[in-house]
Amino acid sequence: MMWIFYGIPLVHPHSILVVTINGVGLVLETFYLFIFVLYAPSAGRRKVFMILLAEVVFMVAVVIGVLAGEHTHERRSLIVGVMCVIFGTCMYASPLAAMRNVVRTKSVKYMPFWLSLASFLNGICWTLYALIEFDIFITIPNGLGALFGFAQLVLYAWFYRSTPKDEPKSELQLPTATVAPGNDGGISLSVR
Incomplete structure (x- = not known):
């Protein structure tokens, strides 16, 4: 939500791509959260609602504070941009714990390849956009994100081969029943 606020014309003019792309992301995240809440146990629902409430209260406070307290695009862009740098860097740095775990265990079991690749490519795309637009607030977190994704x-690649492969699950063998005519004219049933 912070990037959407950063990209609106009242804060940072001429950032329509930032608003539209992050707006689509917000819609997808909302849809995902709706599905999660639909199937989550009540404790999970409560936790999600509390986090969402805190985020909405925080965003309302930021929007009111920035729009009422600052009256130039430069100041608004600076304040919201710094917050975006902080939150964006935290988002990209969150897998550092998983990276530490990979080095410690010499296993990539808990670091999904596709998530790492998506993080790297996302960082590259946004960094290229930011360099074209000369926007330092987009460049910093996404440049760091590209570096973290590359790492x-x-x-x-380094630890993939040393990761123990999970044992294939043994197939459950169902008993085989054979029905045959018996010697006495009846039916004979054998189970193996």
Whole structure:
């Protein structure tokens, strides 16, 4: 939500791509959360609602504070941009714990390849956009994100072969029943 606020014309003019792309992302995330809440146990629902409530209250406070307290695009862009840098960097740095775990266990079991690749490619795309637009607030977190994503991919390549493969699950054998005519004219049933 912070990137959407950053991209609106009242804060940072000429950032329509930032608003539209992050707006689509927000819609997809909302849909995902709706499905999660639909099937989650009540404790999970409560936790999600509390986090969403805190996020909405925080965003309302930021929007009111920035729009009422600052009256130039430069100041608004600076304040919201710094917050976006902080939150964006935290988002990209969140897999660092998984990377530490990979190095410690010499296994990539808990670091999904596709998530690492998506993080790297997302960081690259947004960094290229930011360099074209000369927007430092988009460049910093996404440049760091591209570096973190690249580091994850290097770790994945390095430790992939040393990751123990899960044993294939043994097939459950059902008993075989054979029905045959018996010697006495009846039916004979044998189970193996």
